[in-house]
Amino acid sequence: MKNIIIASTSTLHGSGYLEYILEDLEFFFKDVKEIIFIPYARPGGISHDEYTEKAKEAFSKINISVTGLHTFDNPNKAIKNAEGIFVGGGNTFVLTNQLYKNNLIDVLKKAINNGTRYIGTSAGSNICGLTIKNTNDMPIIYPPSFNALALVPFNINPHYLDPDLNSKHMGETRETRIKEFHHFNTHPVVGLREGSWLYVKDDSITLKGALTARVFEYNKQPYEVEPNTELNTLK
Amino acid sequence: MKNIIIASTSTLHGSGYLEYILEDLEFFFKDVKEIIFIPYARPGGISHDEYTEKAKEAFSKINISVTGLHTFDNPNKAIKNAEGIFVGGGNTFVLTNQLYKNNLIDVLKKAINNGTRYIGTSAGSNICGLTIKNTNDMPIIYPPSFNALALVPFNINPHYLDPDLNSKHMGETRETRIKEFHHFNTHPVVGLREGSWLYVKDDSITLKGALTARVFEYNKQPYEVEPNTELNTLK
Numbered sequence: 344m345k346n347i348i349i350a351s352t353s354t355l356h357g358s359g360y361l362e363y364i365l366e367d368l369e370f371f372f373k374d375v376k377e378i379i380f381i382p383y384a385r386p387g388g389i390s391h392d393e394y395t396e397k398a399k400e401a402f403s404k405i406n407i408s409v410t411g412l413h414t415f416d417n418p419n420k421a422i423k424n425a426e427g428i429f430v431g432g433g434n435t436f437v438l439t440n441q442l443y444k445n446n447l448i449d450v451l452k453k454a455i456n457n458g459t460r461y462i463g464t465s466a467g468s469n470i471c472g473l474t475i476k477n478t479n480d481m482p483i484i485y486p487p488s489f490n491a492l493a494l495v496p497f498n499i500n501p502h503y504l505d506p507d508l509n510s511k512h513m514g515e516t517r518e519t520r521i522k523e524f525h526h527f528n529t530h531p532v533v534g535l536r537e538g539s540w541l542y543v544k545d546d547s548i549t550l551k552g553a554l555t556a557r558v559f560e561y562n563k564q565p566y567e568v569e570p571n572t573e574l575n576t577l578k
Numbered sequence: 579m580k581n582i583i584i585a586s587t588s589t590l591h592g593s594g595y596l597e598y599i600l601e602d603l604e605f606f607f608k609d610v611k612e613i614i615f616i617p618y619a620r621p622g623g624i625s626h627d628e629y630t631e632k633a634k635e636a637f638s639k640i641n642i643s644v645t646g647l648h649t650f651d652n653p654n655k656a657i658k659n660a661e662g663i664f665v666g667g668g669n670t671f672v673l674t675n676q677l678y679k680n681n682l683i684d685v686l687k688k689a690i691n692n693g694t695r696y697i698g699t700s701a702g703s704n705i706c707g708l709t710i711k712n713t714n715d716m717p718i719i720y721p722p723s724f725n726a727l728a729l730v731p732f733n734i735n736p737h738y739l740d741p742d743l744n745s746k747h748m749g750e751t752r753e754t755r756i757k758e759f760h761h762f763n764t765h766p767v768v769g770l771r772e773g774s775w776l777y778v779k780d781d782s783i784t785l786k787g788a789l790t791a792r793v794f795e796y797n798k799q800p801y802e803v804e805p806n807t808e809l810n811t812l813k
Contacts, residue, residue, distance in 0.1 A: 356746035387754060388761025434758055436717075476718050481755040482671075483711050483762050489720045502749040511591035513772055514714055514737040519622060523669055524718040526623025537748055 344458035346371075347494055347543035349471045351501045351535035351552075353432050353464040361401040361464075363538060367551070369405040372427055372460060377408045379425040383441035384433025384466040398431060422450045425459055432465025432501075435478035439470060440486035452492050461494075465501045468535070472498035476524060477532050479517075495541070495548060496530070496578040503534030503557055521559045531577045532559040541574070548574040579693035581606075582729055582778035584706045586736045586770035586787075588667050588699035596636040596699075598773060602786075604640040607662055607695060612643045614660040618676035619668025619701040633666060657685045660694055667700025667736075670713035674705060675721035687727050696729075700736045703770070707733035711759060712767050714752075730776070730783060731765070731813040738769030738792055756794045766812045767794040776809065783809040 348364075348371060355363045372378065382394035395411035402409045409429070415421040422428070428451070430438070442448055455461045463471055469478045470491040477500040506516040515523070521532050535541070539552035550556050555567040558577065568574065583599075583606060590598045607613065617629035630646035637644045644664070650656035657663070663686070665673070677683055690696045698706055704713045705726040712735040741751040750758070756767050770776070774787035785791050790802040793812065803809065 352748050354748055356748060385761070386750075386758075388758050437762065476720075477716060479716070479749055481712060481714070481759060482717055482724060483755075483759040485711075485724045489717060502747065504747060504749065512737065512739060513587050513589055513591060514739065515621075520716040520718075523621075523623050524716060526620070527672065527718050 345456060345494065345543050345545055346458060346460045347455060347471065348462040348540050349468045349495070349499060349535070349543065350462065350464045350540035351468065351503065352537045355538055359401070360397055364540065365401070365405060368402075368462065371462070372405070372407055375407060375427045375460060377410065378402065378427035378429050378460075379412050379421055380409045381412045381428065381430040381438075381442075381467070383412075384431060384435065384438035386431070386433035394431060394433075398429060402429075418445055418447060419450050422447060422454050422459075425454065427460040428455070428462075430461070430463045430467030430470065432467060434483060435466040435469045435475050435480045436482050436484045436486055438466045439475055439489070439491065440484045442470070443487045448490075448492065452494070455492070455494055468499050468501050468540075471495055473530055474498060474528075476528060477521060495543060497574075498524075498530060498532045499541075500532050500534045503536045518557075518559075518565065521565075525559065525561050529561040531561070533557075533574065533577070534559065534565075539570075546575060548577075550574065580691060580729065580778050580780055581693060581695045582690060582706065583697040583775050584703040584730070584734060584770070584778065585697065585699045585775035586703065586738065587772045590773055594636070595632060599775065600636070600640060603637075603697065606697070607640070607642055610642060610662045610695060612645065613637065613662035613664050613695075614647050614656055615644045616647045616663065616665040616673075616677075616702070618647075619666060619670065619673035621666070621668035629666060629668075633664060637664075653680055653682060654685050657682060657689050657694075660689065662695040663690070663697075665696070665698045665702030665705065667702060669718060670701040670704045670710050670715045671717050671719045671721055673701045674710055674724070674726065675719045677705070678722045683725075683727065687729070690727065690729055703734050703736050703775075706730055708765055709733060709763075711763065712756060730778060732809075733759075733765060733767045734776075735767050735769040738771045753792075753794075753800065756800075760794065760796050764796040766796070768792075768809065768812070769794065774805075781810060783812075785809065
């Protein structure tokens with residue numbers, strides 16, 4: 344009974360917050376009047392209130408009201424009762440730590456697996472995978488675990504970036520990093536370019552947006568998949 | 579009695595492994611005949627043997643022999659008896675995890691604080707800070723802690739990279755990431771550009787190489803420091 348959008352980013356260059364995906368969100372949330380926003384990832388360290396305002400503003404354009412999870416006395420109960428949930432980007436370690444600290448991992452997992460509509464962007468997408476081991480974020484907080492919500496049977500690398508062939512910088516490319524991951528872990532990784540998302544409906548997982556995605560499987564050459572490809576067989 | 583080189587990178591674009599710093603290493607290790615190499619960071623997932631060969635080849639040019647720490651039955655004892663130690667780059671999480679797993683954090687700290695000459699590059703430099711929370715690496719392994727060797731009273735960000743003003747990519751810049759860190763942590767971070775290193779001699783910490791470094795202090799605007807500046811007062 345899953346109904347999930349796992350988006351690479353909230354914002355495309357030169358466009359407003361969630362603007363590129365707003366029409367799809369309107370359709371996705373068509374019977375939903377109110378969603379809960381989880382502001383824990385705190386991009387740039389902004390407060391939960393400030394971040395919730397940003398989400399509120401975007402969703403007001405499609406007539407959905409937004410309440411920050413941090414405003415509930417009982418966040419656990421709030422998740423259980425939610426019509427829909429949005430987890431925004433920021434720092435994946437900060438987000439994951441806060442979810443563990445507030446004992447929300449299991450309740451979130453259960454609600455989403457039972458059909459509560461969920462949209463994640465960036466860090467909010469990282470936590471949909473098996474672990475957060477393919478985040479691009481700086482580990483500024485030590486969370487109790489790297490295990491995530493496991494809503495899909497693989498990991499997500501959001502903001503996937505192709506190697507810059509002109510760069511003289513000696514830091515690793517994204518592809519090198521993900522290949523390194525497969526020396527220590529065996530599950531697949533889906534690299535989602537900005538503007539792409541996965542739509543998960545029950546057992547079906549489909550790539551959406553205009554771009555291809557890059558799939559990394561253990562002991563295989565990485566490969567591209569076209570929009571509208573189903574990724575159900577990945578595991 | 580410290581004698582430490584904390585280098586941003588092992589390799590400059592278009593130059594060989596350790597080539598840019600080899601003359602300085604010859605001087606640094608002038609009475610040392612043999613060093614121990616810690617290959618745990620495994621760049622690109624290569625084996626400990628392969629990685630040690632690479633270090634061996636570079637140090638043979640300055641007549642220093644290299645033995646991989648993984649070849650000792652008792653790595654703890656090997657560190658205690660080492661004339662010099664080199665920790666190469668790769669993945670900081672893999673490196674840190676392996677150091678904890680082999681109970682080497684304390685013995686390394688003690689040896690280096692007692693004067694065993696140490697050179698770290700990239701991941702090998704990250705572990706010289708208070709924590710590894712400013713690594714650029716992907717968290718492909720969950721280590722028992724992010725606490726590091728604390729050989730200097732701040733954190734290191736190696737391969738420091740200035741923002742690319744032409745980029746349309748929405749991932750965070752390095753500066754944004756380090757500023758985010760300071761919403762959750764208070765100690766300083768030194769961003770070392772490729773080709774820069776810190777030379778730590780007893781209580782003195784000096785920036786070396788041709789480039790400026792970028793210093794991030796809690797609640798201050800980040801600023802540049804010139805080569806040969808002493809960073810002793812940072813804490």
